[in-house]
Amino acid sequence: MNGKVYLVGAGPGDPELLTVRALRLLETADVVLHDDLVPDAIVALASKRALVTSVGKRCGRPRITQAGIHALMIDSSRRGLMVVRLKSGDPMVFGRAAEELNALREAAIEVEVVPGVSAMFAAAAAMQVPMTDRRTASKLILIAGQHAADKSAPPPLWSGTLPEDATLAIYMPGRDFAALARELRSAGVAGDVAVVAVSKAATPEQRVDGVRLSELETLQAGAAPLLVLVGRAMDCVLAGQGEHLIEELSAAAEGLHG
Numbered sequence: 225m226n227g228k229v230y231l232v233g234a235g236p237g238d239p240e241l242l243t244v245r246a247l248r249l250l251e252t253a254d255v256v257l258h259d260d261l262v263p264d265a266i267v268a269l270a271s272k273r274a275l276v277t278s279v280g281k282r283c284g285r286p287r288i289t290q291a292g293i294h295a296l297m298i299d300s301s302r303r304g305l306m307v308v309r310l311k312s313g314d315p316m317v318f319g320r321a322a323e324e325l326n327a328l329r330e331a332a333i334e335v336e337v338v339p340g341v342s343a344m345f346a347a348a349a350a351m352q353v354p355m356t357d358r359r360t361a362s363k364l365i366l367i368a369g370q371h372a373a374d375k376s377a378p379p380p381l382w383s384g385t386l387p388e389d390a391t392l393a394i395y396m397p398g399r400d401f402a403a404l405a406r407e408l409r410s411a412g413v414a415g416d417v418a419v420v421a422v423s424k425a426a427t428p429e430q431r432v433d434g435v436r437l438s439e440l441e442t443l444q445a446g447a448a449p450l451l452v453l454v455g456r457a458m459d460c461v462l463a464g465q466g467e468h469l470i471e472e473l474s475a476a477a478e479g480l481h482g
């Protein structure tokens with residue numbers, strides 16, 4: 225009898241942010257195949273009898289091909305084993321889930337997806353800055369800054385004009401902030417819009433740096449993994465969180481009394 229494959233979100237790195245379901249599956253898995261971004265503290269929660277393998281691809285140099293990962297999942301499952309495919313953040317956000325789900329379906333392997341906390345939500349929670357704010361941002365746009373290696377000329381970050389009332393979350397932003405600034409300017413983003421770089425969100429090494437778009441090339445951001453957030457809703461990060469929280473509290477008090 226075939227086993228089953230679970231595509232599981234490991235969250236941004238803090239074991240406390242795993243879902244209860246993710247933890248239960250890790251504790252009972254026969255095979256765990258995890259990405260590089262999943263920290264040891266989470267991998268260590270896997271059952272002691274599980275076969276645990278890192279299938280990450282560091283610095284764009286694959287140690288194992290995507291087809292190799294599919295083969296590992298399919299073979300293990302056909303041996304009747306329960307496989308946890310552990311991905312950072314949420315498995316359905318920039319995680320090659322489409323390719324893995326297709327391969328499993330074609331092989332008639334049963335699969336279930338378990339969501340995780342995506343980097344953007346971890347960054348918002350850690351900074352205490354909402355991604356949407358009815359005064360400034362009613363849209364949320366998730367963008368991948370780096371594209372699949374088989375595309376010879378990467379398409380622009382965005383074609384056309386970006387909505388003014390949107391927060392952009394740029395995953396895998398790269399380190400060429402001058403090029404990123406040019407792309408954002410040509411998509412119509414104003415020079416005074418806030419750009420915030422969150423490094424290692426929800427880990428003890430988390431670091432937050434912010435500038436206006438007009439100064440983006442001067443940004444000294446922390447180490448990868450890095451998430452770049454752009455939009456008016458990020459203004460409060462530049463203004464200082466204390467000020468922002470006081471503003472929010474007074475608005476709430478006004479609401480209560482008036």
Ligand SMILES: C[S@@+](CC[C@H](N)C(=O)[O-])C[C@H]1O[C@@H](n2cnc3c(N)ncnc32)[C@H](O)[C@@H]1O
Pocket residue numbers: 236237261311312313314315316317318319341342343344346394395396397422423424425426427449450451452
């Ligand atoms: C291949 S994508 C995977 C995204 C993941 N599925 C998610 O939902 O967060 C990897 C990118 O996610 C972002 N990322 C993942 N973990 C992060 C963290 N703890 N802090 C900041 N960015 C993170 C970075 O932009 C990184 O380059």
